[in-house]
Amino acid sequence: MIVIRLEDLLYSAPLLVLTSSGLLALIAEAAGRDKPVISYYTSLIGVITSLILTFLNLGAGVPVFNNMILQGGYAAYCNLIFLSSALLSIVLSRSYLERMQYHRGEFYVLIVFATAGMMLMAAALDLTIVFLGIELMSICLYVLAGFMRKKELANEAALKYFLLGAFATGFLLYGIALIYGTSGTTNLVVISRSFAQLSGNSLFLIGCGMLIVAFSFKIAAVPFHMWAPDVYEGAPTTVTAFMSTGAKAAAFATFVAVFVRVFDIPGTALSSVLALIAAASMIVGNVTAIAQNNVKRMLAYSSIAHTGYMLSGIAAGNAEGEQGILFYLVAYTFMNIGAFGIVSWVEQQEDRKLKFDDYAGFSARQPAVAVLMSVFMFSLAGIPPFAGFFGKYYVFLAAVKADMTWLAIIGVMTSLVSVYYYLRLVVLMYFCEGESDVAAKVPLAAISAVTLAAVLVILLGIYPSLLVDMTKGFFKI
């Protein structure tokens, strides 16, 4: 029996290159003391190489390693999201960590390993890989959340995230055990073939329910969202950027991979459960965000609301919803990472300059940065012609087509609410007097990263078909 074929290695080159670069960075860190820059460049080169290899791999998806993972196609598309998120986070982190005096090489190693975990989550064709990918990503994120060890809020964030995350893992494993027990296999392709018979089995449905709980925790959907605001606030800002984009996209990618591509949810009871979670996330996220005074907390609640929008695409379960959510993930990744990037420039040591008022009169001193921030805020609010608008348009259209008009109405109403808190920041920047400025000179690499994100947000808002056409063939296994 041939265990590994050469094609397996070639198709999964993006994953292997990325993991190797993480290992190399770790060795470099151990050998060259106090030179985190080596680790920075090693991981940067790894991520960029992996990105290029992924572009070459965008064709049809191929199952590799004994049908354990899918490479190319859907997996490659998702990898582009994770790798861009990792790339931007790494670039933004260097100056931020240097300023906060926590610049350590292990930081980049953990980001790279977490990204490898995300790539596994999106590629998984087997429940064991789903589990291992989620754990690889989460364990790195627990540590990254508490990376600023001397900060009390960071410790609280790491501990809270770890304990609740371990609980979610328990749900995931029980769910997998029940699904394995009823279907006799952990392979998603095999399960998908016998889904029609299995969906009548109550133990199997309980297993699916437990998977929904575990995934909802990872995407921070109401009522499993309690950790998100505290963790997003306590973690280093660039890690929050990485968590709220890459990690969320990865959790959504597995959600779609398991519940849309394998388990045919439309029409089953699971579909209405997802619709309810989506509605609750949109309402709770948007309404609570209004009351926030800390920009990081506001963005945390806004990310809960965006989870709700994206979940309505999954709940609808039709082609528009599936393509819509994949488009939304890209749009959301760039606008959110850009916003967090700018927050990380303004922030000062000991959590200062994180309040809304610290942005008053920002445009007078930093006109260019204020324009970038406004682009991200308008896009997050879903105002055309930015990418955020089309993301919402597709998922709400999907909900209407799936006879869930009530869900679309809740979505539009809560989006209106969200305009208030996004634009509040813009109004403060342009129409109020204040002394606000960036904390230190921002390096060119970080500026170009955020500018790139803004350009993509505008470009995808004008030509959404660039991506949407790409995603058409992704939903057949």
Add this chain to the structure above:
Amino acid sequence: MTLQSFLFYLLAVISVGSALLMVTRRNPVIAALYLILNFFALGGLYLTLHAQFIAFIQILVYAGAIMVLFLFVIMLLNLGDVKQLTERVSYKKIIAAGLSFALLMEMLYIFVYAPSDLPTSRFEQAATIGTVEYIGKQLYTTFLFPFEVASVLLLAAIVGAVILAKRRLN
């Protein structure tokens, strides 16, 4: 009585007895030691069911690693006033007692009135798939990729633990 049923009854008595002793002890260290005995007896029961691998894992992971953790925590917490722990009656206890009673009744009902509803034993199948050899073979052929991923996962966990626990960063 065959050797097999003799072993079953012996291990069953040990595991039930040690479980009872564990919950009735006042000293947490002694309770933890009875829990170890219980784990060993359970491991023996798995062996009689031809689940070699699970038996060894039960002893290695539970009786070994997790119990060491338990004992360390108990010793670090330094529970001087044991009475305080044991003599607090709260609504939690009442709910726990109610739930345990309900579970006991369910089990009795199933065993006495509807034993035919119990799943049938797949003893022969267990004998082939429960061996260490079979699991090892699977792990290095079909599940080779997850096995390798697990190594990255463990490495990430070790790196993370060192970062968070190291005394001085620079």
